[in-house]
Amino acid sequence: MRWVALVGPPASEARFFASLLSARMGAPLVSVHKAAALERAHRTFLGQQLDAHAAEHAGELFPLPLVAQLLRPPLERAARSESGMVGANFPRGREQWRMLRTFAPPAQVIHLTGRPAELRGRIAHRRVCAACEAPMYPPPEAMAKAAAAEAEKRSVPRSAALFSHLVEAGCVEPSPRREKTDEGAPLDTRWAVYEEKTLPMLAELRESQATKVIDVEIDVEPDETWKRILKACDLPYA
Numbered sequence: 622m623r624w625v626a627l628v629g630p631p632a633s634e635a636r637f638f639a640s641l642l643s644a645r646m647g648a649p650l651v652s653v654h655k656a657a658a659l660e661r662a663h664r665t666f667l668g669q670q671l672d673a674h675a676a677e678h679a680g681e682l683f684p685l686p687l688v689a690q691l692l693r694p695p696l697e698r699a700a701r702s703e704s705g706m707v708g709a710n711f712p713r714g715r716e717q718w719r720m721l722r723t724f725a726p727p728a729q730v731i732h733l734t735g736r737p738a739e740l741r742g743r744i745a746h747r748r749v750c751a752a753c754e755a756p757m758y759p760p761p762e763a764m765a766k767a768a769a770a771e772a773e774k775r776s777v778p779r780s781a782a783l784f785s786h787l788v789e790a791g792c793v794e795p796s797p798r799r800e801k802t803d804e805g806a807p808l809d810t811r812w813a814v815y816e817e818k819t820l821p822m823l824a825e826l827r828e829s830q831a832t833k834v835i836d837v838e839i840d841v842e843p844d845e846t847w848k849r850i851l852k853a854c855d856l857p858y859a
């Protein structure tokens with residue numbers, strides 16, 4: 622069984638690339654974000670606890686007992702899967718790593734890296750598609766013009782033309798939405814989590830050689846980043 626985790630700073634789109642990789646490998650996706658969104662949408666008791674935590678501590682990691690409750694079912698499923706599993710910006714710290722270790726054999730961790738100034742610039746423009754959850758960014762100028770013309774022709778909201786999906790998506794209703802955690806104090810907290818929890822975990826993993834940690838530099842072209850991720854996983858680009 623093969624287990625791969627993709628982690629990275631805000632705007633690295635680790636979660637999104639992990640979902641692509643999970644589809645590519647035919648392996649279950651293990652995502653705190655996805656599992657939490659489901660519980661919160663269904664207003665379960667766990668979902669209400671997550672809501673309460675998020676309201677008070679936006680941008681912070683959920684406490685480990687909540688994460689354990691969230692991830693036990695997908696991790697148990699994944700541990701039985703023949704095709705491995707893909708961690709979507711998980712594990713993000715030592716505690717999460719220790720929890721994961723009880724379910725899965727030592728893993729390969731891909732760390733998406735980029736210059737903080739560039740990532741901060743990207744996040745200022747970042748949107749998420751309300752229809753398909755994919756990240757959206759302003760397209761290059763020529764593409765933006767073509768998209769605006771197309772939007773006019775099809776009488777879809779002009780806002781949709783100002784942002785495009787990070788990679789081509791079969792999405793019929795592109796709807797860019799600004800994420801509350803992409804700005805202000807919640808964003809600062811997310812950076813702090815990355816610097817104070819994720820980076821020390823990676824350093825510890827490298828040192829102990831508990832797993833293979835591979836740095837993959839983010840390119841301005843998402844397709845190039847995707848190519849590099851596949852290469853790190855010994856998978857062909859096709």
Ligand SMILES: [Zn+2]
Nearest residue numbers: 750753792795
């Ligand atoms: Zn979409």
